[in-house]
């Protein structure tokens with residue numbers, strides 16, 4: 001008998017860092033591979049669509065909710081570290097900051113930049129998350145995926161077409177099950193110190209404890225979206241409950257019960273202002289679901 005809990009009509013606001021989003025028609029939070037396989041069989045049998053959620057730290061979910069199954073991976077956890085060769089095997093629901101801390105504690109160098117990114121490994125791979133000129137793809141050897149029709153595949157980093165905040169997984173829906181990373185052995189105390197410094201820098205320069213999704217827009221390289229928005233004097237501008245952060249202008253804060261519509265209107269407003277002033281159309285980094 002399978003013990004997985006399939007819940008109906010649950011608000012997705014608590015599954016995103018923005019705390020915005022309507023109900024999931026169905027939601028499940030599998031803890032092991034058997035539960036994931038059970039859910040895949042179930043959606044195929046019932047002909048139900050499936051939307052994958054990690055820690056919801058890069059998601060804007062429609063207030064009207066999402067049809068089908070919301071497959072929330074944040075309870076699917078596990079880390080195995082081999083200090084002798086720097087290989088880490090990690091399940092996709094593990095949080096990036098936890099992994100960065102554990103790697104640092106094992107004296108492994110490479111993930112010091114990742115300590116403040118509040119996403120899961122799965123989400124980090126899909127987004128090719130990064131900071132300070134580093135990104136997860138640089139340390140990735142391979143991933144194991146499961147398709148929505150139930151086939152496993154091992155994909156190497158080079159198969160995933162990684163780019164700036166991009167991987168092929170944004171276009172091909174596969175469940176990231178696990179990842180194999182390779183780090184290098186370094187000096188534990190030094191790694192810990194850099195990791196701590198990176199986190200304190202973030203706490204000073206980002207509205208880290210507010211309800212946000214991190215950077216809303218991709219940087220139109222070599223320019224910075226935050227700088228363009230700030231130069232237009234938009235810091236603190238509000239639409240409904242959504243506000244452009246006064247600390248970092250590429251962040252939109254859920255300042256007061258913002259709706260998904262408030263956020264989308266604010267995004268459109270910023271895009272128009274930047275386009276009019278600089279002729280640059282800012283593209284969103286945040287993924288929008290259910291619209």
Ligand SMILES: Cc1cc2nc3c(=O)[nH]c(=O)nc-3n(C[C@H](O)[C@H](O)[C@H](O)COP(=O)(O)OP(=O)(O)OC[C@H]3O[C@@H](n4cnc5c(N)ncnc54)[C@H](O)[C@@H]3O)c2cc1C
Nearest residue numbers: 052054055056057058119120122123124126129130176214
């Ligand atoms: C305060 C704050 C700071 C941030 N700073 C940074 C930063 O410095 N750099 C950066 O790159 N990002 C940053 N982010 C954004 C975000 O944390 C990253 O994009 C993160 O990698 C998203 O991971 P997640 O698990 O939350 O994914 P989600 O937001 O849940 O999902 C993102 C995408 O990945 C897919 N997905 C998630 N898990 C899986 C899986 N197991 N299998 C298949 N698909 C999956 C989803 O379907 C969705 O398309 C920040 C966010 C916040 C709130």
